[in-house]
Amino acid sequence: MINEIFLMNGYGFYVWSAFLFTLLSFVSLYALVKIQYLKERNKFITKFGILDSEKAAIAESQSINKEILSNTTI
Amino acid sequence: MFKYFEPNKIFSITSKAPRYVLILFIIVLSVGLLEALILSPEDYKQSHSVRIMYVHVPAAWISLGIFSTITLLSVMGYIFKIRNFFLISKSLAPSGFVFNIIALVTGSIWGKPTWGTWWAWDARVTSMLILALFYLLYLIAWRIYQSNDKVFKITSIITIIGIINVPIIKYSVDWWNTLHQPASINLISKSSIHTSMLFPLLIMTAAFALFSILIFLMKYNTELIKIKNKGLDRL
Numbered sequence: 001m002i003n004e005i006f007l008m009n010g011y012g013f014y015v016w017s018a019f020l021f022t023l024l025s026f027v028s029l030y031a032l033v034k035i036q037y038l039k040e041r042n043k044f045i046t047k048f049g050i051l052d053s054e055k056a057a058i059a060e061s062q063s064i065n066k067e068i069l070s071n072t073t074i
Numbered sequence: 075m076f077k078y079f080e081p082n083k084i085f086s087i088t089s090k091a092p093r094y095v096l097i098l099f100i101i102v103l104s105v106g107l108l109e110a111l112i113l114s115p116e117d118y119k120q121s122h123s124v125r126i127m128y129v130h131v132p133a134a135w136i137s138l139g140i141f142s143t144i145t146l147l148s149v150m151g152y153i154f155k156i157r158n159f160f161l162i163s164k165s166l167a168p169s170g171f172v173f174n175i176i177a178l179v180t181g182s183i184w185g186k187p188t189w190g191t192w193w194a195w196d197a198r199v200t201s202m203l204i205l206a207l208f209y210l211l212y213l214i215a216w217r218i219y220q221s222n223d224k225v226f227k228i229t230s231i232i233t234i235i236g237i238i239n240v241p242i243i244k245y246s247v248d249w250w251n252t253l254h255q256p257a258s259i260n261l262i263s264k265s266s267i268h269t270s271m272l273f274p275l276l277i278m279t280a281a282f283a284l285f286s287i288l289i290f291l292m293k294y295n296t297e298l299i300k301i302k303n304k305g306l307d308r309l
Contacts, residue, residue: 008122
């Protein structure tokens with residue numbers, strides 16, 4: 001049974017490499033997009049942190065800014 | 075109607091959705107892999123190599139679907155001057171490109187045991203390669219051009235020219251003598267594929283669609299935060 005799943009009548013190399021390539025592409029794209037997301041979010045948090053109180057109040061009045069600071073974890 | 079597509083209004087949804095989409099994607103993909111690699115039967119002619127179809131076909135379908143959506147959104151964005159449509163298109167492109175590459179590479183792997191070669195300049199394969207080049211041009215244009223007006227115009231032109239290739243990909247197997255077999259799945263007439271193979275194919279398609287939604291949401295959120303970063307600089 002196990003041999004049949006891995007060897008697949010001699011087609012195992014082709015089938016497994018196609019599936020592995022697909023899964024590796026998924027993981028790479030996910031990691032790349034997540035890194036970009038975290039980079040931008042950290043940049044936003046840093047910029048927000050150095051605003052003076054007046055500017056911070058203006059920025060906080062926008063709901064989207066509050067959303068970014070609060071719960072945008074993936 | 076378009077005011078509902080305002081980034082500020084939809085960010086509260088797009089920022090929370092990825093975690094649920096990721097969970098759903100993992101569940102659907104696990105079922106799909108079990109069906110595709112173990113439970114589905116082997117083909118009487120192609121034996122187990124037919125299992126490559128479960129990654130190759132959904133990847134090709136989704137890359138074509140994403141390119142068509144990008145074109146539609148770019149054209150609508152250009153006509154109605156809706157900047158958010160360009161942002162959505164930009165966020166869809168990376169997954170479309172990756173699915174295109176997956177379709178080409180898995181097709182090449184499938185070609186070796188069935189056609190006896192890794193690559194053939196067959197009409198379907200060549201037109202899919204051309205689509206990948208259009209995706210690449212589209213992504214490069216977003217990197218090169220800084221001015222919004224210019225990038226909106228150029229990416230719209232790229233998609234309008236590229237969309238001509240989509241029906242060519244679809245009908246290439248009917249218009250030319252190719253190594254590719256004609257379509258086994260037909261929406262208007264009876265499909266020639268057996269349900270035992272159609273079922274895993276549809277599950278894998280659903281999993282791939284969920285993955286493209288996940289990547290789209292993450293990329294879209296990143297783009298919105300980038301805009302907000304620029305907004306903070308202007309304060």
